[in-house]
Each structure stands twice: as structure tokens, then as C-alpha cells.
Amino acid sequence: MTADPLLRVEGLQVHFPIKRGVFVDRTVGHVRAVDGVDLAVDRGSTYGLVGESGCGKSTLGRAVLRLVEPTAGQVWFDGTDVASLSGEPLRRMRRRMQMVFQDPLGSLDPRQDVESLLSEPLHAHGLGGGRAGIAERVRTLLDAVGLPSAALRRYPHEFSGGQRQRIGIARAVALEPDLLIADEPVSALDVSVQAQVLNLLEELQERLGLTYLVIAHDLAVVRHISDVVGVMYLGSLVEQAPADVLYEQPLHPYTRALMSAVPVPDPVVEENRERILLAGDLPSPANPPSGCRFHTRCPWRQETRCDDEAPVLRELGTGHLVSCHWAEEIRDGVLTPRSAEEVAATMGVSIRATGVENPESDALVQGLDAPIERR
Amino acid sequence: MIIEDLPPDAADRSGRPVLEVDELTVTFRRRGEQPTRAVDGVSFAVAPGETVGLVGESGCGKSVTSLAVMGLLPRRGVEVGGSVRLDGQELVGAPDRTLRGLRGADMAMVFQDPLSSLNPTVPIGTQVTEVLLEHRELSRKDATAQATDLLDRVGIPDPARRLKEYPHQLSGGMRQRALIAMALACRPRLLIADEPTTALDVTIQAQILELLRELVVDSGTALVMITHDLGVVAGLCDRVHVMYSGRIIESADRHELFARPRQPYTGGLLASVPRLDGVRGAPLHPIRGSARDVIPWAEGCAFAPRCDHAQDDCLTEVAGSTVPLEYDGPGRELRCRHPLEYPRSPAGATAAGAAR
Numbered sequence: 001m002t003a004d005p006l007l008r009v010e011g012l013q014v015h016f017p018i019k020r021g022v023f024v025d026r027t028v029g030h031v032r033a034v035d036g037v038d039l040a041v042d043r044g045s046t047y048g049l050v051g052e053s054g055c056g057k058s059t060l061g062r063a064v065l066r067l068v069e070p071t072a073g074q075v076w077f078d079g080t081d082v083a084s085l086s087g088e089p090l091r092r093m094r095r096r097m098q099m100v101f102q103d104p105l106g107s108l109d110p111r112q113d114v115e116s117l118l119s120e121p122l123h124a125h126g127l128g129g130g131r132a133g134i135a136e137r138v139r140t141l142l143d144a145v146g147l148p149s150a151a152l153r154r155y156p157h158e159f160s161g162g163q164r165q166r167i168g169i170a171r172a173v174a175l176e177p178d179l180l181i182a183d184e185p186v187s188a189l190d191v192s193v194q195a196q197v198l199n200l201l202e203e204l205q206e207r208l209g210l211t212y213l214v215i216a217h218d219l220a221v222v223r224h225i226s227d228v229v230g231v232m233y234l235g236s237l238v239e240q241a242p243a244d245v246l247y248e249q250p251l252h253p254y255t256r257a258l259m260s261a262v263p264v265p266d267p268v269v270e271e272n273r274e275r276i277l278l279a280g281d282l283p284s285p286a287n288p289p290s291g292c293r294f295h296t297r298c299p300w301r302q303e304t305r306c307d308d309e310a311p312v313l314r315e316l317g318t319g320h321l322v323s324c325h326w327a328e329e330i331r332d333g334v335l336t337p338r339s340a341e342e343v344a345a346t347m348g349v350s351i352r353a354t355g356v357e358n359p360e361s362d363a364l365v366q367g368l369d370a371p372i373e374r375r
Numbered sequence: 376m377i378i379e380d381l382p383p384d385a386a387d388r389s390g391r392p393v394l395e396v397d398e399l400t401v402t403f404r405r406r407g408e409q410p411t412r413a414v415d416g417v418s419f420a421v422a423p424g425e426t427v428g429l430v431g432e433s434g435c436g437k438s439v440t441s442l443a444v445m446g447l448l449p450r451r452g453v454e455v456g457g458s459v460r461l462d463g464q465e466l467v468g469a470p471d472r473t474l475r476g477l478r479g480a481d482m483a484m485v486f487q488d489p490l491s492s493l494n495p496t497v498p499i500g501t502q503v504t505e506v507l508l509e510h511r512e513l514s515r516k517d518a519t520a521q522a523t524d525l526l527d528r529v530g531i532p533d534p535a536r537r538l539k540e541y542p543h544q545l546s547g548g549m550r551q552r553a554l555i556a557m558a559l560a561c562r563p564r565l566l567i568a569d570e571p572t573t574a575l576d577v578t579i580q581a582q583i584l585e586l587l588r589e590l591v592v593d594s595g596t597a598l599v600m601i602t603h604d605l606g607v608v609a610g611l612c613d614r615v616h617v618m619y620s621g622r623i624i625e626s627a628d629r630h631e632l633f634a635r636p637r638q639p640y641t642g643g644l645l646a647s648v649p650r651l652d653g654v655r656g657a658p659l660h661p662i663r664g665s666a667r668d669v670i671p672w673a674e675g676c677a678f679a680p681r682c683d684h685a686q687d688d689c690l691t692e693v694a695g696s697t698v699p700l701e702y703d704g705p706g707r708e709l710r711c712r713h714p715l716e717y718p719r720s721p722a723g724a725t726a727a728g729a730a731r
């Protein structure tokens with residue numbers, strides 16, 4: 001049964017209620033952070049999830065670990081439905097799935113020195129074989145992530161960002177997990193240090209046979225580290241393909257736009273590459289567009305099918321899934337793109353703010369008069 | 376969103392630099408602490424219609440350089456040395472009133488975090504109009520009309536309605552556009568953009584970079600682009616200065632710099648970023664250690680503790696002098712004793728190949 005994927009996600013939805021009201025919290029709608037995602041991660045491989053801010057990447061990762069309860073759908077880990085677990089079996093399963101966070105300083109207790117940070121999870125799960133065994137394990141871990149043993153007595157704030165991320169990774173692999181979910185593992189780091197951490201992740205995967213779900217907004221980073229890449233837009237996967245195939249032949253208009261927007265550190269490439277500028281901002285996940293969710297910004301949108309009918313994720317090549325009605329026509333050049341200005345003009349420009357901290361004053365919440373969904 | 380209707384006088388392409396920075400130093404002094412020199416003898420110039428990039432990692436002094444140019448550093452506890460000239464006028468040591476008059480009118484700045492540089496309690500429109508009223512002789516009605524026009528030009532849809540909205544009601548990309556609109560209100564000769572797109576999504580970043588590109592071409596504004604993203608530099612800047620630990624370590628035209636980086640640090644940076652168009656699986660070559668592992672410039676090359684090319688004479692003690700920034704061929708300057716070398720024929724030389 002080793003051919004089974006280690007992680008399988010089916011029809012996963014996470015909807016957060018939007019509450020409003022002076023005396024009684026009234027649910028006025030839902031943020032559809034994750035809205036029906038299917039994916040599978042093979043053992044020993046890396047699945048990279050990309051997408052822009054607020055598309056639901058982190059929520060998906062958290063739902064896999066059951067740090068948030070899914071609204072619907074299933075998560076299968078090593079053949080077991082995670083939702084069916086509780087108590088000790090859930091605890092054991094959680095040990096096999098660990099997370100690495102974006103901000104290493106925020107995720108490490110500042111009052112604990114490195115030794116206690118690394119030995120704590122071992123104690124908690126009764127692993128490592130006694131005091132001496134744990135001390136030995138901790139030293140091996142430090143060595144594995146390239147930190148000197150002098151680091152043991154020091155505290156998180158005494159390290160640079162890259163070193164802190166190494167500590168976070170050491171802590172995550174301490175329990176010998178099978179799956180590591182890394183949420184923006186390098187985006188807070190300096191360029192020269194990002195590469196150190198990416199190399200470390202690759203090396204540990206090889207040595208420990210780890211399976212990775214890497215979540216990041218940087219397509220170049222994701223492509224570098226992943227075997228399979230999934231592109232998310234407003235809570236759904238719009239395209240999934242082996243990393244090379246996705247780069248060679250992106251089929252979804254959003255993927256193409258995203259790729260054309262990633263700056264490449266080469267002036268010759270920059271001067272000659274295709275640029276697809278998108279109109280406007282990401283629409284609100286509380287009030288996603290009808291039909292194809294990308295239709296408000298899509299340079300290839302075709303009336304009225306794109307506005308009315310939601311495309312399904314379908315396989316166009318081996319392992320290459322795309323959710324666009326017109327993927328073949330776009331690939332073959334039968335349909336041609338419109339400019340961002342034209343799209344903005346034809347869509348009558350509906351640009352709503354996203355990512356606002358204060359939901360009460362959030363334009364998207366204010367604009368929401370009727371509940372989208374009652375339950 | 377084309378900035379075409381700026382008057383022709385704004386598009387001065389005489390070639391005489393708008394901004395000249397000479398041996399700029401910034402020292403922070405705190406009581407009971409060692410003074411820290413955040414900027415240590417930085418010189419560069421920007422001509423009208425030119426885009427100059429300042430790149431480097433966190434803490435290398437990019438922001439402090441730009442704040443010093445704008446005269447935005449606090450007077451207390453900060454010592455600014457050297458010279459900053461805007462159209463020939465000396466700004467270092469100039470009275471606050473002069474600087475305030477120039478800011479917003481002749482020079483403007485766009486920051487990474489637009490929310491903190493906009494007043495949260497004042498509608499966007501009022502903030503843009505205020506800039507116009509402060510620096511130009513306009514009636515409120517004309518100022519409002521111009522503000523609408525400006526928002527429109529930077530690509531904010533439905534500008535008349537947007538004028539009444541508060542900063543938190545706009546998305547990150549729209550706020551950054553609003554800030555750029557304010558910066559452009561008085562058609563500055565110099566615009567400094569400090570990581571203007573770092574907090575934005577890539578598709579929005581692409582929109583903002585396109586806007587800046589148009590601005591420079593259409594109005595001849597001199598643009599200083601501060602970023603840590605080499606991709607942004609490659610797409611936008613004419614000339615690039617790479618900074619490390621408060622000093623410029625390499626300067627070159629963008630094509631030259633990316634094709635043949637000479638400073639091991641520049642080469643290291645290029646070799647450590649994964650490229651979207653690179654061969655997948657090609658190993659990354661990180662630079663050892665982190666920007667914290669520096670030695671003071673007085674003792675030797677600050678990059679020496681991380682440098683694979685370092686030799687004994689990179690230290691002042693051995694060489695008898697600090698490493699100078701020197702002429703390194705036409706249009707290039709370099710601060711390094713053992714730079715990266717390339718084969719004679721430039722045809723076969725690529726950044727990736729030689730830097731590794």
C-alpha cells in the first residue's frame with residue numbers, strides 16, 4: 001500500500017463566519033477561505049501550494065492539521081480519516097505531521113533556550129529514551145540543521161532570522177514526522193539566507209524520507225523545491241501540474257498572469273518576456289464572483305459562460321489539472337487576451353479591498369448586506 | 376493610467392543630475408551606547424528620467440540613506456555628514472523649513488507600508504488635496520479636481536468616489552497607488568521609492584512597477600528605487616548600486632551587473648535566488664552566515680567573514696589600507712581585492728556560470 005499518497009484532501013472547505021451585531025453576534029456571511037479543494041501528496045515528495053495573499057493557503061495547511069475545523073470535506077493521512085480520530089490516536093497522528101512557520105521568532109517561546117525548545121517535544125511524547133538519550137538527540141538535531149552545539153544555551157532572540165528558522169525546523173523534525181507542512185518557510189529571510197534554508201529542507205527530505213507540503217507566495221521558490229505545484233485562487237485550486245510542466249506550459253490564465261508577474265533577476269529576460277497585467281485586485285472571499293472566480297480579472301474571459309458556469313478541475317495532460325472552460329483554446333492561441341484596461345472597462349470595475357485588519361470597518365464586510373449563506 | 380499630460384517643463388532631460396549624493400554618512404549616537412554608523416560614505420547621482428537602484432539585504436542602510444536624502448531623520452542623536460544636493464541646492468544642514476518646502480514639491484518619497492504613511496482618520500482625497508494646497512496656489516475646488524485626476528492617473532478606478540474613502544477602506548495596492556498619487560501631486564523632480572511593492576502581491580506589484588516605469592518615461596522624474604529584490608532591479612533600474620553594511624560595494628549598469636557581477640557578494644546574491652526560468656533542481660549556492668557576521672570596514676572588508684574569495688589582504692592590518700571603491704572599467708565601480716573574473720570574450724560569460 002506504499003503507493004497510496006501519504007496525504008489526501010477531498011472536497012475540503014473552511015468557511016469562517018463573519019459576525020456583526022451590537023448585543024448578539026449575528027452571522028452576516030462567510031469568508032470562504034477554502035472552498036472545495038482536492039489534492040494528494042505522494043510519500044517522499046513535495047507538494048507546493050502557491051497563490052496570493054488571502055487565497056486560503058495557510059487555512060488549508062491548518063485544516064490538514066486540524067488546527068481549524070473543516071466546514072466540509074475529508075483529510076486522509078496514511079489511509080486514515082483524520083476527522084475520525086480523537087484523544088490519544090489524534091495526538092499520535094499529530095506527532096507525525098509537523099508545521100514550520102513563516103515567523104520563527106513568533107513561533108518559538110522567547111523564554112526557552114534552544115536545548116529546552118528542542119527537548120520539550122521529545123519529553124512530551126515520551127521519545128528519545130531518557131535524559132541522556134534526549135541530550136544526544138538534541139545534539140544530532142542541531143548538527144542536522146547546521147547549528148553549533150554552542151547554540152544550546154542561547155535564546156531565540158540571540159539568533160539571526162535564518163538561524164531561528166533552522167531552530168524551528170529542528171523542532172519540527174525532532175519527533176520524526178512523516179509530513180512537514182511549511183507555511184512560508186523562507187519569506188521572512190534575507191535572500192542569501194533563503195537559499196540556505198531551502199537547501200536544508202531538501203537535504204533533510206532526502207535523509208529522513210520526509211513528505212512536504214510547502215505553502216508560499218513566491219512561485220520561484222515553490223517551483224524550485226516542489227515536485228508538484230498547485231495554484232490557488234480565492235479558495236480553490238485553479239491548476240495543478242508537475243513543477244516543470246507548470247512552468248513550461250501554464251494553462252490557466254491566472255497561472256500565466258502570476259508567472260509573467262514574477263520578476264526574474266535577468267535584464268534580458270525582463271525586457272523580452274510576456275507580461276500579462278491583471279485588472280484590479282483580488283475580489284473578496286466573502287463574496288466571490290459567480291461562475292469562474294477569476295472572470296472579473298481574466299484577460300481571456302468569454303461571455304457569458306465564464307460569468308455563469310463554474311469550471312471544474314479537469315485533466316488536460318498527465319497529472320496536469322486545470323479549471324478553465326477555455327484552456328485548450330487559450331493554449332492553442334485560438335482565443336487572444338485583452339489588456340488590463342479593457343478588462344477593467346468591460347467588468348465595470350468592481351474592486352474591493354482585501355486583507356483589512358479591522359473587519360468592522362472593512363469595505364468588503366460593509367458592502368455585504370444580505371447573508372450569502374444561511375445555516 | 377498614463378501620465379502623459381504633465382507639462383513639458385517637467386520632462387527635463389538635460390542630463391544634469393537632479394540628485395547628487397557625496398560621501399554621505401549617518402551615525403546614530405545613543406547615550407551609553409557605541410555610536411553606530413549606518414551609512415558610511417555613500418555617493419551616487421540620479422539624472423532626470425533615470426532610475427537608480429539601491430539593493431542589499433536587511434540592515435545594509437538603504438532606508439537610512441533615503442531618509443537622510445529627504446531630511447527625514449531626527450536631528451537628535453543622529454549625525455549626518457557629507458553632501459546631498461537637489462538641483463545643486465545643498466540639503467545637508469539646510470533649515471527644517473527649507474526641507475519641508477522641498478518635500479512634497481520637488482522631492483517625494485513612497486514607503487513600503489502605505490498604511491503607516493497615510494493618516495488613518497483623513498479621507499484619501501483630503502490627504503492628496505492637502506499636498507496640493509500646501510505647495511501650490513490653488514483653490515480648494517481646483518485642488519479637488521486635480522486630486523481626482525491624479526487618482527485616475529495612477530489607476531485608481533472610480534476616483535471621485537475613492538476621494539471620500541479612508542485608507543483602511545482601500546486594498547494594499549490601492550493604498551500604494553494613493554501614496555504614489557500624493558507623491559506625484561506636485562510633479563517632483565525626484566521620487567524615492569523604498570520597497571514600494573514588498574508588501575504587495577506579485578500581480579499587484581506588476582501593476583505598480585508598470586506605473587513607476589510610465590512615470591519615469593513620461594515625466595522625466597528621477598527615480599531612486601530601493602529594494603532587496605534583484606528581479607525588480609533587473610526589470611526597472613538603469614543603474615544599480617549594491618550596498619553592504621553601510622557602503623556601496625559595487626556599481627554598474629543593470630545589464631553589466633547581472634551579466635558579470637564582480638563583487639563576490641553580488642555574485643553570491645545572484646547564485647542564491649531560485650529563478651522561475653532557471654533549470655529546475657539546479658542547486659542554489661547560498662552565501663555563508665548572515666548579514667550579522669560583519670567586521671567593521673575600518674578593520675577590513677565587511678563581507679570577509681562570509682566571502683569565499685577572501686584572502687589575508689582583505690584585512691586592513693595586512694594590506695595597510697581599507698578596501699577602496701575604485702574604477703572598474705567604463706561605468707563600473709568596485710570595492711573588492713579579489714573580484715570574480717570572466718573569460719576575455721564576453722559572449723560565453725553568464726552570471727550564473729561564473730558566479731558559482
Ligand SMILES: Nc1ncnc2c1ncn2[C@@H]1O[C@H](COP(=O)(O)OP(=O)(O)OP(=O)(O)O)[C@@H](O)[C@H]1O
Nearest residue numbers: 016031033052053054055056057058059060217285
Ligand atoms: N480565523 C479566521 N477568521 C476569519 N477569517 C479568517 C480566519 N483565518 C483566515 N481568514 C480569512 O480567510 C482567508 C484566507 O486566509 P489565509 O490566511 O488562509 O490566506 P493565505 O493564502 O495564507 O494568505 P497569506 O499569503 O496572506 O498568508 C482570508 O480572507 C482571511 O482573512
Ligand SMILES: Nc1ncnc2c1ncn2[C@@H]1O[C@H](COP(=O)(O)OP(=O)(O)OP(=O)(O)O)[C@@H](O)[C@H]1O
Nearest residue numbers: 403411413431432433434435436437438439440603
Ligand atoms: N533610529 C536608529 N537608531 C539606531 N540605529 C538605527 C536606526 N535606524 C536604523 N538603524 C540601523 O541602521 C542600519 C541600517 O538600517 P536601514 O533601515 O537603513 O536598513 P535597510 O537597508 O533599509 O534594511 P531593510 O531591508 O530591513 O529595510 C541598521 O543596522 C539599523 O539597525
Ligand code: SF4
Nearest residue numbers: 292295298306324325
Ligand atoms: S473559465 Fe473563463 S474566466 Fe475563468 S479562467 Fe477560463 S477563460 Fe478565464
Ligand code: SF4
Nearest residue numbers: 676679682689711712
Ligand atoms: S575584498 Fe576580499 S573579502 Fe571583500 S569581497 Fe573582495 S575578496 Fe571578498
Ligand SMILES: [Mg+2]
Nearest residue numbers: 057058059183
Ligand atoms: Mg498565509
Ligand SMILES: [Mg+2]
Nearest residue numbers: 437438439569
Ligand atoms: Mg529599509
